[in-house]
Amino acid sequence: MVLMRANPLTALRDQDVTGQSLHVAKLSEALRLQGHDLTIYTRRTEARLPDRMRVADGLEVVQVPAGPARQLDVTPHVGEFARSLQDLWSSDVPDLIHAHHWTSGLAAVLGARHSGIPVVQSYHTLQGGDSTAHERLVGRAATCVIATSGHETNELARLGVRRSKISAVPWGVDLQTFTPNGPSAPRNGMPRILTVGGLAPHDGVDDLIGALTTVSWTELVIAGGPSSSRPDANLVRLRELADRCGVAHRVTFLGRVPHADVPPLIRSADVVACPQRHEPFGIVPIEAMACGVPVVATAVGGLAETVVHGVTGLHVPPREPAALGRALRSLLANDVRRQEMSCAAEDRARVRYDWQRIALEMDLAYQRVGGPAAGRTAGREVIASVR
Numbered sequence: 001m002v003l004m005r006a007n008p009l010t011a012l013r014d015q016d017v018t019g020q021s022l023h024v025a026k027l028s029e030a031l032r033l034q035g036h037d038l039t040i041y042t043r044r045t046e047a048r049l050p051d052r053m054r055v056a057d058g059l060e061v062v063q064v065p066a067g068p069a070r071q072l073d074v075t076p077h078v079g080e081f082a083r084s085l086q087d088l089w090s091s092d093v094p095d096l097i098h099a100h101h102w103t104s105g106l107a108a109v110l111g112a113r114h115s116g117i118p119v120v121q122s123y124h125t126l127q128g129g130d131s132t133a134h135e136r137l138v139g140r141a142a143t144c145v146i147a148t149s150g151h152e153t154n155e156l157a158r159l160g161v162r163r164s165k166i167s168a169v170p171w172g173v174d175l176q177t178f179t180p181n182g183p184s185a186p187r188n189g190m191p192r193i194l195t196v197g198g199l200a201p202h203d204g205v206d207d208l209i210g211a212l213t214t215v216s217w218t219e220l221v222i223a224g225g226p227s228s229s230r231p232d233a234n235l236v237r238l239r240e241l242a243d244r245c246g247v248a249h250r251v252t253f254l255g256r257v258p259h260a261d262v263p264p265l266i267r268s269a270d271v272v273a274c275p276q277r278h279e280p281f282g283i284v285p286i287e288a289m290a291c292g293v294p295v296v297a298t299a300v301g302g303l304a305e306t307v308v309h310g311v312t313g314l315h316v317p318p319r320e321p322a323a324l325g326r327a328l329r330s331l332l333a334n335d336v337r338r339q340e341m342s343c344a345a346e347d348r349a350r351v352r353y354d355w356q357r358i359a360l361e362m363d364l365a366y367q368r369v370g371g372p373a374a375g376r377t378a379g380r381e382v383i384a385s386v387r
Helices: 008-011 020-033 075-091 104-109 129-139 151-159 207-211 232-247 259-267 285-289 301-306 321-334 335-352 353-368 372-386
Strands: 038-043 052-056 059-064 095-098 119-124 144-147 166-168 194-195 221-223 251-256 271-274 294-300 312-317
Touching: 008 020, 008 312, 020 038, 020 059, 020 095, 020 194, 020 353, 038 271, 059 075, 059 166, 075 104, 095 104, 104 119, 104 129, 119 129, 129 151, 144 151, 144 353, 151 166, 151 301, 166 353, 194 207, 194 259, 194 372, 207 221, 207 232, 207 321, 232 251, 259 285, 271 285, 271 321, 285 294, 285 301, 285 335, 294 301, 321 335
Parallel strands: 038 059, 095 119, 119 144, 144 166, 194 221, 194 271, 221 251, 271 294, 294 312
Antiparallel strands: 052 059
């Protein structure tokens, strides 16, 4: 595993860590339990850490020097990271490399160009903009590309990655942490709608506040964004919108919530709303389903694939507060239907998104990877493109 931009050790030590480092840590642990021997190569960000750390039998983390040992923009240090990987792999040759984010992918392909080791690439989310050329370069050079959803598969195809080399494997969920049983956050007596995520316009919280005007005697709890004591422009905008809509007394902004506190918060909700206007793959609806809470989600990107309409929740069109309000009212007014969806949601999370299931699917993707000749060709293509 190659993870240049984040250190998975933080995810192993801190339960509040999310994102790519958590994904790599959980996936690596699941693969290890299935008999794989893994080494995670990450950029050194702390001088005091040893070069190699044995986390468990079959799982080791290697700190690779590339730039100062602190948090920074890793892009200027990709070349140095790649040279270090090449030196390491000249004496300890892996069977396969799985890189996460395009920076790791570029370093991995360059580092493996002489050995011909197959490279599997995960973007998690395409950044676009100034990174598009690099993302396209890595996608074409990698032996296999992992997409988190059918939506991301289509995005990768539009980027120029051949569909024949793309395998779709979603993110997983920790079913020991996200479960229907356990502590629940306090409630104030009203039915509760919960949303977890950012506060920018594309996150759709504006639409959710607008929808609340049509859902009586119900509170909306918003987890995410900055602390309420240090509001930013988005938080100020949403508070003003709640005031104008006459629902400010029923809207609570919690700010950033530690990941360890998210399961009790989800368990306290009657419905979890995911109103994003664009979402390549949704982690929140999977966590909600694992806790047995039905989800109302916009039918966009990965959300449309994660939530099964009429079974584990409801789909609504993006940017339509009226439709969002109707869906929320229909679930909050029908306890029996909500309970049926709760059971179906938990079942789907356990069957589809358990980390052991994800590791098995990833293993199948690994087995489909071509031999060393493909890796050598990919390396030459990247060198030619970079030059």
